[in-house]
Amino acid sequence: MSSWNTQIARLFAEQKKALEAFVTRRTGSAQVAADLTQESFLRLARLESGEKIDNLPAFLFTIASNLVRDHQRQAIRRERVEAGERSDELPCSSPSAVDQLSALQEQRLMHDAIAALPEATRNIFLLYHVDECSYREIGERLAISPRSVEYQLRRALIDCRAFIQARLANDKRGARP
Incomplete structure (x- = not known):
């Protein structure tokens, strides 16, 4: 032992x-x-x-x-x-109507932000995030360098963030009496 x-x-x-x-x-x-x-x-x-x-x-x-x-x-x-007390640890079997509506609104907002991107940037964004292509693969398809792909993706994220922030700011102003 x-x-x-x-x-x-x-x-x-x-x-x-x-x-x-x-x-x-x-x-x-x-x-x-x-x-x-x-x-x-x-x-x-x-x-x-x-x-x-x-x-x-x-x-x-x-x-x-x-x-x-x-x-x-x-x-x-x-x-x-x-005893029937509600527990935060118990999972809900389905999202509430408010959660579903919120998710749908977020999805529409993101869709609009992507649609507002310049076509070349939008194509790179979709190839990367939807088709899950690597920088190298995107570069080969579009005849650009992986560094350019990286720049375009960064630009797309910045533009999408700005679009969403502007839309939310407009929605808040429109909601005021």
């Missing part, structure tokens, strides 16, 4: 009962305590044997304490869900 395994086995023999009692006091359940004690030793055993731990028993109790805390959080979450 390696020295790390020997240390873990010795620690198990010396600390198992004390650790289980510690976890039982914090959780109020002997069954949960047995499970969390076992998990604590497993996590400690999974560590690389080369890691230097000055005080193995203290480290083991820290692992157990963290597991107890996680267990209690999960129990609280389960109680809330079972």
Whole structure:
């Protein structure tokens, strides 16, 4: 048996009962305590044997304490869900109507911004972002350098951002009474 395994086995023999009692006091359940004690030793055993731990028993109790805390959080979450409370962690099966409308408006705005680009810049933008061509591939298709492709893409992003900002500014001014 390696020295790390020997240390873990010795620690198990010396600390198992004390650790289980510690976890039982914090959780109020002997069954949960047995499970969390076992998990604590497993996590400690999974560590690389080369890691230097000055005080193995203290480290083991820290692992157990963290597991107890996680267990209690999960129990609280389960109680809330079972009680019917809304949880931010539960995924919604479909986006709300507001989210769908917002996404559609953003898509239209981006489409308009791309359509407003000069034709050559728009073609490069679409080749890169839609067709997923590399700078080199775009350069070869259009007989320009990859550096020119990079410049045109940067220009397209700047122009799209300016278009969107101007449109949003106009929409805000139009919304005022």
